[in-house]
Amino acid sequence: MLLHRASLLTVPLLALFSLDASWAACGDPPAPGVNWSGCDKSGASLSGADLRGAVLKRALFKEADLSEARLSGADLSFADLSGARLNRTRLDSARLLSATLTGADLEEALLDHSMLDRADLRGAQLSGASLMESSLYQCRLNDAVLVGTRLTRAEMKQAVLDGANLNEADLEEADLLQASLERTTLQHSRLVKARLEKANLYYTDFRGADLFRASLVGAELYQTRFEGARLGGALWVDRRRCRLDAGDSCD
DSSP: OHHHHHHHHHHHHHHHHTHHHHHOOTTSOSOTTOBOTTOBOTTOBOTTOBOTTOBOTTOBOTTOBOTTOBOTTOBOTTOBOTTOBOTTOBOTTOBOTTOBOTTOBOTTOBOTTOBOTTOBOTTOBOTTOBOTTOBOTTOBOTTOBOTTOBOTTOBOTTOBOTTOBOTTOBOTTOBOTTOBOTTOBOTTOBOTTOBOTTOEEETOBOTTOBOTTOBOTTOEEESOBOTTOBOTTOBOTTSOBOOTTOOSOOO
């Protein structure tokens, strides 16, 4: 009797895990709200497609062309978009939790208010993209190109940006607590009121960057470059407040 009851309980539980697969309609044409969960769309030509609010969890979009597509509010959690073209694509308020975007082209893409926690963006191209107020907790951005990218008020705690290029990026009020920026270049970037506490800043290049009132409390510095930077009002590693008129030195 106990075994019989246990088997009955497992039926609805198993059904819950299979809902995405059973409801997905992989043959349906692209449309707002379409359910392509787990579908293989690798190499598909979807440039300019309207996929607003689409359910695309665990879908495969390897090398797919989604340039200028509309994916606002879409759920791409755990999806594989490695090598995909997403330049000038609308991904505002989209969910990309643990998504794979290695080597993807997201140049000038709109990702404001999106969720990219634990996403893999190693080697991705994000120049000119907008990720304002987006969440990138533990996101991997090693060797990614983010020249001129807007990351205002982005949540980037424990993100890994080793070797990334963030020259002229806007990171005003961005939260980079315990992030790793080893050998990252941020020349002429804007980091006003940014939080860089306990961050790994080994060999980081801040030349010409604006760090006005930024917090570097507990940050790890080694061969870190600040020539031409602005450190006015910043909180230094040892909690000293730099002078408001400080240049590239907190002394």
